[in-house]
Amino acid sequence: EKEQDYRLIKDLWAFDGNRIAVRFQYEWHDASGNWFRSYGNEQWEFDEHGLMRRREASINDIAIAEKDRRFHWPAPGPRPADVPGLGDSPF
Template sequence: MSRPPLPPFTREMAAQKARMAEDAWNSRDPVRVSLAYTEDSTWRNRSEFLVGRPAIVEFLTRKWQKEHDYRLIKDLWGFDQNRIAARFQYEWHDDAGQWFRSYGNEQWEFDEHGLMRRREASINDVKISESERRFHWPAPGARPADVPGLGTDPK
C-alpha cells in the first residue's frame, strides 16, 4: 500500500501531507485515520504509548467518545527527507459541556511508501468558554477552504 506524497518531501509535499492528516482526523473515523500508518506504527500521544493499527483505532475511538465536536487545524512546522514536524490546535468539549483548546506539536517519520511509522505528540489542554471558540465549521468534516490555518497567532 502506498500513501502519496512519498518521501523525500519538498515543502509543498510536506504541507500537503499535514493537510491530508488534518482532513483525516477531522473525519473522526478511526479506521480511516489508521490507514495512514504502518501496520506496526509506534506512537507517543501525551503519556500514552501505542504500537500498531489496532491500538491506533482503539485509542482514537476512545478519544472521540470523550472529545465532542472535535475540530482540528494542523500546520507544517518543518521537514527533512522522510520527517515532518507539525503544530496543531483543536477544540472540543467534554460531557459536561466544558470547552477546551488543545495545543500541540507532532513529529512524524514516514516509510518509503508514505505511511507514517512513528508519531510523537505533545499536547496541552486549555479550558475556554464557548464564546472563545475559533473553529466553527460543520463537524465531522474537513476544514473549509475559507477557514485560515494557524498563521502566526500563538494564542
C-alpha cells in the same frame, strides 16, 4: 467519546526526507458540554513504504468558555477553505 464535535487546524511546520513536523490546535467539548482547546506539535517519521514508523506529540489542553471558541464550522467535517491556517492567523 471524550472529545466531541472536534474541529482541527493542523499546519505543516517543517519537513526533511522521511520526516515531517506539524503544529496544531483543535477545539472540542466533553459529554457535559465543557469546551477545551488543545494545541501542540507532532513529528512523524515514515519508513521506505510510506508507513508511519514513529510519532511523537506534545499536546496541551486548556479549558475555555464557549464564548471563547475560535473554530465554528460544522463538525464533523474539514476546515473550510476560507478559515486561515495557524501560520496565517494571530492565534
